[in-house]
Amino acid sequence: MAKKQLPYVIGCDGGGTGCRVVLADAQGQVLARASGGPANATSDFALTITSLSAALAEAAAQTGLSPQALRASVAHFGLAGVVSPAVAAQVAAALPFDHITVTSDREVAVTGALGGADGVLLAIGTGTIVAAQRAGQRRDAGGWGLQLSDQASGGWLGRALLEQVLLCHDGLHPHSDLTRATLADFGAPLDMVLFAAQAQPADYARFAPQVIAAAQAGDAVGRGLMQRGAAYLDLALKAVGFMPDEVLCLTGGIGPHYAAYLAAPAQAAITAARGSGLDGALWLALATARGLRGGAA
Amino acid sequence: MAKKQLPYVIGCDGGGTGCRVVLADAQGQVLARASGGPANATSDFALTITSLSAALAEAAAQTGLSPQALRASVAHFGLAGVVSPAVAAQVAAALPFDHITVTSDREVAVTGALGGADGVLLAIGTGTIVAAQRAGQRRDAGGWGLQLSDQASGGWLGRALLEQVLLCHDGLHPHSDLTRATLADFGAPLDMVLFAAQAQPADYARFAPQVIAAAQAGDAVGRGLMQRGAAYLDLALKAVGFMPDEVLCLTGGIGPHYAAYLAAPAQAAITAARGSGLDGALWLALATARGLRGGAA
Structure with missing residues (x-):
């Protein structure tokens, strides 16, 4: 009997x-990398599948693998908005793999940053992930989406900036360079309000770099927003039981920018992450592939 | 020549x-009153026209007036979400009147509460209206919609409660009877998150009575939310130049409940409103009708 071909392995990290x-x-051994559009399975399921399919097609095209070889891969997908087993099953059913595991992006972020080791993660991108891992057990806080949660995230920073712009325009708070420039970019408050009526978290998150840069330059509103975000993160760290002798990783597009605003014990505990969420997804897929081979032996 | 029949007059106050x-x-002389569904022309234009048409049909049915008599009426519609002349024109074009004026609900709320007199209004329902009227000039603050504004409103109170419930569930803040009961009503945090993914301001506003009642009963979270709302209103009053010797009216379903939480000078200035927003709409329509008759004389 011919030796069965070892499967290819696919990892995916998807956010807003x-x-x-x-x-x-x-x-x-990495053969191809590709990226695609937003992948929040709860905010927009159809767009998520479109984004993932485009990125997969791009990766396949880079390697010249047949559709059949891709189907036989072992895949781990970690996606924002995978809030229940039902959503995970819906995503798995919509993708062309014989062996696919779908989890939230929290799982791949924790595995990427900490591997299997103990520690605490603040993964702050469009959304917010706060998670402690100790002896293989997880303790989570926040990250329930921007409507009611995701404090400190890029989406939250951007929306909080626009709220401040209106408060300044109405005369409740004093303008800063940041709020004046943001209002000038929109033209009029009403244009900002109409933008917000349609805005998704990723749309708000496009303003986060301006908040971060303004805060670094000493802008009072920018600093105030970063301090509010950091105050939430300090509370969330307390809620997941963070202790000063633990490893603390700050990842995501926004996470590292909070380093200077956190309480001193958290600042002192910051350690470089082992890898990205994408690394975490690949490691989880490799672990599954090893398990499948082990099971077949 | 036969004396021209005097037109009927219609007033309308629409909110979220x-x-x-x-x-x-x-x-x-009032001939009929009727009510209908939500009327926020920006959030949902089609629903607004449906709601208004149903209420008009009900009022017409009560009086047995012909469609032609209704068309010849002089109407003033004050609606939430009329954020620009373009939206006002769109509403006017969709309704069957020869003489119709469409404004935001702010105009009819101010006219209803103050008539033409000087004073300051806090009209807090699903949304927030803060307006000062002095010598016929208006000065406004806030009320830009729940995405970025509408602090202190019913929608804001309800959403702020659900945010607090998640913060308590995650261990960042201590639970109170109010947050425990709210979470129990939903069953699980995820059900609340899925509710929020679809919720309009009016959906959130359905939780405002529970916040108000809990605050009255001394619930710490309930009191905290009312105090945050009142702190916004105190700042907004300052922004529109409120002075302690002015008349201050608190109207809307939520407004009067803030009386006890406002700063002392504001509390001391509270005066009964002359009428409701609906009264204001009718008075504005009557003024227009008098003007039309005067112009024809």
């Missing part, structure tokens, strides 16, 4: 702004 | 939760 996939051989 | 219409004769 975009998704990234990595395709590797059975030893974890 | 519902709309009310009043039909009167040319002397202002």
Whole structure:
């Protein structure tokens, strides 16, 4: 009997702004990387599948693999908005893999940053992930989406900026360079209000870099927003039981920018992450592939 | 030549939760009152026209007036979400009147509460209206819609409660009877998050009575939310130049409940409103009708 071909392995990390996939051989050697559009399975399921499919097609095209070889891969997808097993099953059913595991982006972020080791993660991108991992057990806080949660995230920072702009325009708070420039970019308050009526978290998150840069330059409103975000993160760290002797990783597009605003014990505990959420997804897929081979032996 | 028949007069006050219409004769004698569904022209234009048409049909049915008599009425519609002349024109074009004026609900709320007199209004329902009227000039603050504004409103109170419930569930803040009961009503945090993914301001505003009642009963979270709302209103009063010797009216379903939480000078200035927003709409329509008759004389 011919030796069964080892499967390819696929990892994917998807968030509100975009998704990234990595395709590797059975030893974890990376063959292709590709990225695509937003992948929040709860906010927009159809767009999520479109984004993922485009990124997968791009990765396949880079390697010249047949559709059949791709289907036989072992895949781990970690996506924003996978809030229940039902959503995970819906995503898995919509993608062309024989062996696929779908989790929230929290799982791949924690595995990427900490591997299997103990520690605490603040992964702040379009949304917010706060998670502690101790002896393989997780303790989570926040990250329930921008409507009611996701404090400190890029989406939250951007929306909070626009709220401040209106408060300044109405004379309740004093303008700063940041609020004046933001209002000038829109032209009039009403244009900002009409933007917000349609805005998704990723749309708000596009203003986060301006908040971060203004805060660094000493802008009072920018600093105030970063301090409010950091105050939430300090409370969330307390809620997941963070202790000063633990490892603390700050990842995501926004996370590292909070370093200077956190309470001193948290600042002192900051350690470089082992890898990205995409690395975490690949490692989880490789672990599943090893398990499948082990089970077949 | 036969004396021209005096037109009927129609007033309408529409907000995020519902709309009310009043039909009167040319002397202002009320012939019928009716109410209908939500009327926020920006959030949902089609629903607004449906709600208004249903309320108008109900008022017409009560009086047995012909469609032609209704068309010849002089109407004033004050609606939430009329944020520009373009939206006002769109509403006017969709309704069957020869003489119709469409403004935001702010105009009819101010006229209803103050008539033409000087004073300051806090009209807090599903949304927020803060307006000062002095010598016929208006000065406004806030009320830009729940996405970025409408602090202290019913929609804001309800959404702020659900945010607090998640913060308590995650262990960042201590639970109170109010947050425990709210979470128990939903069953699980995820059900609340899925509710929020679809919720309009009026959906959130349905939780405002529970916040108000809990605050009255001394619930710490309930009191905290009312105090945050009142702190916004105190700042907004300052922004529109409120002085302690002015008249201050608190109207809307939520407004009067803030009386006890406002700063002392504001509390001391509270005066009963002359009328409701619906009264204001009718008075504005009657003024227009008098002007039309005067112009024809």
